[in-house]
Amino acid sequence: MDAVTAVEEAAAPGSVVLQPRQLIVTLYGLYARERGGWLSVAAVVRLMADLGVEEAAVRSSISRLKRRGLLDARRDGEVAGYALTGGALEMLAEGDARIFGRRRAGADDGWLLVVFSVPESERERRHRLRSELTRLGFGTVAPGVWIAPAHLADELGEVLRRRGLAGYVELFSRALVPGDDEARAAVARWWDLDVLHDRYAGFLDRHAPALHRASPDRPADPARAFADHVRLVTDWRALPYADPGLPLDLLPGDWNGARAADLFADLAGRLAGPAQAHARRLLDA
Numbered sequence: 298m299d300a301v302t303a304v305e306e307a308a309a310p311g312s313v314v315l316q317p318r319q320l321i322v323t324l325y326g327l328y329a330r331e332r333g334g335w336l337s338v339a340a341v342v343r344l345m346a347d348l349g350v351e352e353a354a355v356r357s358s359i360s361r362l363k364r365r366g367l368l369d370a371r372r373d374g375e376v377a378g379y380a381l382t383g384g385a386l387e388m389l390a391e392g393d394a395r396i397f398g399r400r401r402a403g404a405d406d407g408w409l410l411v412v413f414s415v416p417e418s419e420r421e422r423r424h425r426l427r428s429e430l431t432r433l434g435f436g437t438v439a440p441g442v443w444i445a446p447a448h449l450a451d452e453l454g455e456v457l458r459r460r461g462l463a464g465y466v467e468l469f470s471r472a473l474v475p476g477d478d479e480a481r482a483a484v485a486r487w488w489d490l491d492v493l494h495d496r497y498a499g500f501l502d503r504h505a506p507a508l509h510r511a512s513p514d515r516p517a518d519p520a521r522a523f524a525d526h527v528r529l530v531t532d533w534r535a536l537p538y539a540d541p542g543l544p545l546d547l548l549p550g551d552w553n554g555a556r557a558a559d560l561f562a563d564l565a566g567r568l569a570g571p572a573q574a575h576a577r578r579l580l581d582a
Contacts, residue, residue, distance in 0.1 A: 315531050317350050318358040322367070323531040325381055326389045328576045334381035335371060336580070341379075343579045348524055387459070391452065395537040396530070397565075399558060402446035402473065402544040409450050410469040411435065411443040426462050434541030436487030444487055446542050447473075476546030484547045493540050494549075497557040500536065504529055504560060511567040519575035526565065526572035533561050 324344055329336045338359070345355045359379055362368045367388075368379040381389070411430060415423035433453060435443040445453075447470055457463040474480040484490070507525040511517060540554055548554070 315528060316358070317345065317354045318361055319531050320345065320348055320350065320527060321355070321358055321362060323527050323534070324576075325368075325385070326392065327527070327530065328573070328580065329381060330386070330389070332580070334386060335373065335378050336380075337373070337376045337378040339376075340580045340582075343582065344523075344576060347520055347575075347579070348527060391455075392534060394452070396534050399537050399542065400448050401542040401555075402448060405473075406544070407447040407473050408471040409445050409447045409453070410438070410471060411445075411453070412467045412469065413441055413443075413465050415465050422462065422465065425460060426465060429456055429460060429462070432538060434538050436484070438487060446544070449541055473544060474547075476544075481547050481549075484543060488540075488543065490549065494553060496536060496539065497553045500532060500557050501553065501560060503532065504564060507568070508560065508564050511564060513567070517568070517571040519571045519578075522568045522571035523575040526568035529561065529564055529568065 321341065324341065325334070325336065328344075338356070341359065342352050342355050346352075359368060363370060363379065366382055367385040369382050371378060371380045413423075413426055415426060430443045430453075433445065433449060433456065435445040435449075438444050450468065450470075453468075454463070457466060504525075507529065510521065510525065536554075536557070543554075545552065545555065
Protein backbone atom coordinates (compact mmCIF):
# COMPACT_ATOMS: atom_id res chain seq x y z
CA MET A 298 0.00 0.00 0.00
CA ASP A 299 1.38 3.13 -0.92
CA ALA A 300 1.95 6.31 0.18
CA VAL A 301 -1.42 7.80 -0.03
CA THR A 302 0.11 9.98 2.48
CA ALA A 303 1.83 6.89 3.53
CA VAL A 304 3.92 9.04 5.61
CA GLU A 305 1.59 10.63 8.11
CA GLU A 306 3.59 10.31 11.27
CA ALA A 307 3.01 11.09 14.88
CA ALA A 308 4.67 14.04 16.52
CA ALA A 309 6.95 12.03 18.81
CA PRO A 310 9.37 9.33 17.59
CA GLY A 311 8.17 5.88 18.58
CA SER A 312 4.51 6.91 18.83
CA VAL A 313 2.05 6.68 15.97
CA VAL A 314 -1.57 7.72 15.77
CA LEU A 315 -3.18 5.82 12.90
CA GLN A 316 -5.64 8.10 11.17
CA PRO A 317 -9.02 6.69 10.05
CA ARG A 318 -8.22 7.47 6.40
CA GLN A 319 -5.00 5.46 6.65
CA LEU A 320 -6.91 2.49 8.07
CA ILE A 321 -9.51 2.77 5.30
CA VAL A 322 -6.79 2.68 2.64
CA THR A 323 -5.43 -0.48 4.26
CA LEU A 324 -8.92 -2.05 4.30
CA TYR A 325 -9.35 -1.34 0.59
CA GLY A 326 -5.88 -2.67 -0.17
CA LEU A 327 -6.39 -5.88 1.77
CA TYR A 328 -10.04 -6.70 1.14
CA ALA A 329 -11.62 -4.64 -1.66
CA ARG A 330 -9.52 -5.61 -4.65
CA GLU A 331 -10.72 -9.21 -4.59
CA ARG A 332 -14.25 -7.74 -4.86
CA GLY A 333 -13.60 -5.52 -7.84
CA GLY A 334 -12.30 -2.63 -5.75
CA TRP A 335 -15.77 -1.66 -4.41
CA LEU A 336 -17.06 -1.72 -0.83
CA SER A 337 -20.39 -0.53 0.47
CA VAL A 338 -20.34 2.32 2.94
CA ALA A 339 -22.15 0.12 5.45
CA ALA A 340 -19.46 -2.57 5.14
CA VAL A 341 -16.65 -0.06 5.69
CA VAL A 342 -18.47 1.27 8.75
CA ARG A 343 -18.75 -2.29 10.15
CA LEU A 344 -15.07 -3.02 9.52
CA MET A 345 -13.93 0.25 11.04
CA ALA A 346 -16.10 -0.30 14.12
CA ASP A 347 -13.91 -3.32 14.90
CA LEU A 348 -10.95 -0.91 14.80
CA GLY A 349 -12.62 1.43 17.30
CA VAL A 350 -13.53 4.14 14.76
CA GLU A 351 -16.97 5.75 14.91
CA GLU A 352 -19.23 6.09 11.88
CA ALA A 353 -18.97 9.88 11.64
CA ALA A 354 -15.17 9.69 11.41
CA VAL A 355 -15.45 6.93 8.78
CA ARG A 356 -17.76 8.96 6.56
CA SER A 357 -15.61 12.08 6.91
CA SER A 358 -12.47 10.13 6.02
CA ILE A 359 -14.11 8.52 2.98
CA SER A 360 -15.07 11.99 1.74
CA ARG A 361 -11.47 13.15 2.11
CA LEU A 362 -10.19 10.14 0.17
CA LYS A 363 -12.73 10.90 -2.56
CA ARG A 364 -11.48 14.49 -2.77
CA ARG A 365 -7.94 13.17 -3.10
CA GLY A 366 -8.98 11.12 -6.12
CA LEU A 367 -8.53 7.73 -4.46
CA LEU A 368 -12.18 6.67 -4.20
CA ASP A 369 -15.16 7.11 -6.52
CA ALA A 370 -18.77 7.07 -5.30
CA ARG A 371 -20.68 4.20 -6.94
CA ARG A 372 -23.89 2.35 -6.25
CA ASP A 373 -24.60 -1.34 -6.55
CA GLY A 374 -28.32 -1.26 -7.12
CA GLU A 375 -29.73 0.50 -4.08
CA VAL A 376 -26.51 0.13 -2.07
CA ALA A 377 -24.20 3.13 -1.75
CA GLY A 378 -20.48 2.53 -1.79
CA TYR A 379 -17.06 3.62 -3.01
CA ALA A 380 -14.63 2.06 -5.48
CA LEU A 381 -10.89 2.47 -5.88
CA THR A 382 -9.89 4.77 -8.73
CA GLY A 383 -7.38 3.73 -11.37
CA GLY A 384 -4.71 5.87 -9.71
CA ALA A 385 -5.38 4.28 -6.33
CA LEU A 386 -5.10 0.79 -7.83
CA GLU A 387 -1.72 1.72 -9.34
CA MET A 388 -0.44 3.05 -6.02
CA LEU A 389 -1.66 0.00 -4.11
CA ALA A 390 0.10 -2.31 -6.57
CA GLU A 391 3.28 -0.29 -6.15
CA GLY A 392 2.86 -0.49 -2.39
CA ASP A 393 2.38 -4.27 -2.50
CA ALA A 394 5.82 -4.69 -4.03
CA ARG A 395 7.43 -2.48 -1.38
CA ILE A 396 5.57 -3.80 1.65
CA PHE A 397 5.23 -7.52 0.98
CA GLY A 398 8.09 -8.10 -1.46
CA ARG A 399 10.61 -5.99 0.39
CA ARG A 400 14.16 -6.28 -0.87
CA ARG A 401 17.43 -5.37 0.85
CA ALA A 402 20.50 -4.47 -1.18
CA GLY A 403 23.31 -6.99 -1.08
CA ALA A 404 26.94 -7.23 -2.13
CA ASP A 405 26.05 -7.81 -5.80
CA ASP A 406 23.78 -4.79 -6.05
CA GLY A 407 24.82 -1.25 -6.83
CA TRP A 408 23.70 2.31 -6.27
CA LEU A 409 21.35 4.34 -8.43
CA LEU A 410 22.33 8.02 -8.73
CA VAL A 411 19.72 10.53 -9.83
CA VAL A 412 20.88 13.89 -11.16
CA PHE A 413 18.27 16.44 -12.11
CA SER A 414 17.99 20.05 -13.18
CA VAL A 415 14.64 21.81 -13.40
CA PRO A 416 14.41 25.42 -14.64
CA GLU A 417 13.42 28.08 -12.12
CA SER A 418 10.33 28.73 -14.22
CA GLU A 419 9.13 25.19 -13.42
CA ARG A 420 9.54 25.24 -9.65
CA GLU A 421 6.37 23.23 -9.16
CA ARG A 422 7.83 20.34 -11.15
CA ARG A 423 11.07 20.57 -9.17
CA HIS A 424 9.11 20.37 -5.93
CA ARG A 425 7.12 17.40 -7.26
CA LEU A 426 10.31 15.61 -8.31
CA ARG A 427 11.92 16.11 -4.90
CA SER A 428 8.73 14.93 -3.21
CA GLU A 429 8.64 11.75 -5.30
CA LEU A 430 12.30 10.98 -4.61
CA THR A 431 11.73 11.50 -0.89
CA ARG A 432 8.64 9.31 -0.95
CA LEU A 433 10.54 6.52 -2.69
CA GLY A 434 13.26 6.63 -0.03
CA PHE A 435 16.13 8.27 -1.89
CA GLY A 436 18.87 9.90 0.15
CA THR A 437 20.35 13.31 -0.64
CA VAL A 438 24.01 13.47 -1.68
CA ALA A 439 24.00 17.13 -2.77
CA PRO A 440 21.48 19.59 -4.23
CA GLY A 441 20.14 17.92 -7.37
CA VAL A 442 21.92 14.62 -6.65
CA TRP A 443 20.02 11.78 -4.96
CA ILE A 444 20.91 8.15 -4.30
CA ALA A 445 19.25 4.81 -3.50
CA PRO A 446 19.93 1.09 -3.89
CA ALA A 447 19.89 0.15 -7.59
CA HIS A 448 16.91 -2.18 -7.26
CA LEU A 449 14.68 0.92 -7.19
CA ALA A 450 15.51 1.74 -10.83
CA ASP A 451 12.37 0.20 -12.37
CA GLU A 452 10.07 1.65 -9.72
CA LEU A 453 11.59 5.11 -10.13
CA GLY A 454 11.34 4.90 -13.91
CA GLU A 455 7.64 4.06 -13.72
CA VAL A 456 6.94 6.91 -11.28
CA LEU A 457 8.84 9.42 -13.42
CA ARG A 458 6.93 8.28 -16.51
CA ARG A 459 3.53 8.56 -14.80
CA ARG A 460 4.33 12.01 -13.39
CA GLY A 461 5.81 13.39 -16.61
CA LEU A 462 9.18 14.03 -14.96
CA ALA A 463 11.52 11.69 -16.86
CA GLY A 464 12.85 14.45 -19.12
CA TYR A 465 14.42 16.30 -16.19
CA VAL A 466 16.42 13.37 -14.83
CA GLU A 467 19.67 11.58 -15.64
CA LEU A 468 20.26 8.17 -14.05
CA PHE A 469 23.67 6.63 -13.30
CA SER A 470 24.66 3.32 -11.73
CA ARG A 471 27.58 2.83 -9.36
CA ALA A 472 29.07 -0.27 -7.80
CA LEU A 473 28.22 -0.95 -4.17
CA VAL A 474 31.10 0.06 -1.90
CA PRO A 475 31.85 -2.70 0.65
CA GLY A 476 31.21 -1.85 4.28
CA ASP A 477 33.91 0.39 5.74
CA ASP A 478 33.94 3.42 7.99
CA GLU A 479 33.93 5.93 5.14
CA ALA A 480 31.04 4.25 3.34
CA ARG A 481 29.04 3.94 6.56
CA ALA A 482 29.60 7.63 7.29
CA ALA A 483 28.35 8.53 3.81
CA VAL A 484 25.13 6.50 4.25
CA ALA A 485 24.57 8.19 7.62
CA ARG A 486 24.82 11.58 5.86
CA TRP A 487 22.45 10.61 3.07
CA TRP A 488 19.76 9.13 5.36
CA ASP A 489 18.75 10.06 8.92
CA LEU A 490 19.53 6.69 10.48
CA ASP A 491 18.79 7.83 14.03
CA VAL A 492 15.22 8.70 13.11
CA LEU A 493 14.84 5.42 11.22
CA HIS A 494 16.18 3.47 14.19
CA ASP A 495 13.64 5.16 16.48
CA ARG A 496 10.79 4.42 14.09
CA TYR A 497 11.75 0.74 13.91
CA ALA A 498 12.03 0.61 17.70
CA GLY A 499 8.54 2.06 18.05
CA PHE A 500 7.16 -0.47 15.58
CA LEU A 501 8.74 -3.35 17.49
CA ASP A 502 7.35 -2.08 20.80
CA ARG A 503 3.84 -1.62 19.42
CA HIS A 504 3.47 -4.96 17.67
CA ALA A 505 5.50 -7.49 19.68
CA PRO A 506 2.49 -8.09 22.01
CA ALA A 507 0.38 -9.17 19.02
CA LEU A 508 2.96 -11.84 18.24
CA HIS A 509 2.28 -13.44 21.62
CA ARG A 510 -1.49 -13.27 21.03
CA ALA A 511 -1.04 -14.97 17.64
CA SER A 512 0.94 -17.90 19.05
CA PRO A 513 0.55 -21.06 16.92
CA ASP A 514 -0.42 -23.09 20.00
CA ARG A 515 -3.57 -21.09 20.70
CA PRO A 516 -6.59 -20.49 18.44
CA ALA A 517 -6.73 -16.99 17.02
CA ASP A 518 -9.62 -14.73 17.92
CA PRO A 519 -10.77 -13.60 14.44
CA ALA A 520 -11.90 -10.11 15.46
CA ARG A 521 -8.68 -9.47 17.37
CA ALA A 522 -6.60 -10.92 14.50
CA PHE A 523 -8.40 -8.60 12.08
CA ALA A 524 -7.74 -5.50 14.18
CA ASP A 525 -4.12 -6.47 14.80
CA HIS A 526 -3.51 -7.21 11.11
CA VAL A 527 -5.00 -3.97 9.79
CA ARG A 528 -3.07 -1.90 12.33
CA LEU A 529 0.13 -3.86 11.61
CA VAL A 530 -0.02 -3.25 7.85
CA THR A 531 -1.05 0.39 8.27
CA ASP A 532 1.77 1.07 10.73
CA TRP A 533 4.38 -0.77 8.66
CA ARG A 534 3.63 0.49 5.18
CA ALA A 535 5.57 3.76 5.46
CA LEU A 536 8.77 2.11 6.73
CA PRO A 537 9.84 0.34 3.49
CA TYR A 538 9.71 3.76 1.84
CA ALA A 539 11.74 5.50 4.54
CA ASP A 540 14.33 2.68 4.40
CA PRO A 541 14.50 1.57 0.75
CA GLY A 542 16.48 -1.61 1.52
CA LEU A 543 19.78 -0.09 2.59
CA PRO A 544 22.63 -2.65 2.66
CA LEU A 545 23.19 -4.10 6.13
CA ASP A 546 26.98 -3.89 5.71
CA LEU A 547 26.69 -0.10 5.69
CA LEU A 548 24.33 0.22 8.66
CA PRO A 549 25.17 0.34 12.37
CA GLY A 550 25.84 -2.99 14.03
CA ASP A 551 22.80 -2.69 16.29
CA TRP A 552 20.45 -1.96 13.36
CA ASN A 553 16.92 -2.97 14.33
CA GLY A 554 15.35 -2.71 10.87
CA ALA A 555 15.98 -6.37 10.12
CA ARG A 556 14.24 -7.43 13.36
CA ALA A 557 11.29 -5.19 12.56
CA ALA A 558 11.00 -6.69 9.06
CA ASP A 559 11.12 -10.21 10.52
CA LEU A 560 8.41 -9.31 13.03
CA PHE A 561 6.21 -7.87 10.28
CA ALA A 562 6.59 -10.93 8.05
CA ASP A 563 6.03 -13.40 10.90
CA LEU A 564 3.03 -11.59 12.35
CA ALA A 565 1.42 -10.87 8.97
CA GLY A 566 1.74 -14.55 8.11
CA ARG A 567 -0.02 -15.57 11.32
CA LEU A 568 -2.78 -12.96 11.19
CA ALA A 569 -3.70 -12.74 7.50
CA GLY A 570 -5.86 -15.90 7.36
CA PRO A 571 -8.11 -15.34 10.41
CA ALA A 572 -8.24 -11.59 9.66
CA GLN A 573 -9.46 -12.19 6.11
CA ALA A 574 -12.06 -14.71 7.31
CA HIS A 575 -13.41 -12.15 9.79
CA ALA A 576 -13.42 -9.37 7.17
CA ARG A 577 -15.33 -11.54 4.69
CA ARG A 578 -18.00 -12.29 7.29
CA LEU A 579 -18.50 -8.58 7.93
CA LEU A 580 -18.46 -7.72 4.23
CA ASP A 581 -21.06 -10.38 3.44
CA ALA A 582 -23.32 -9.45 6.36
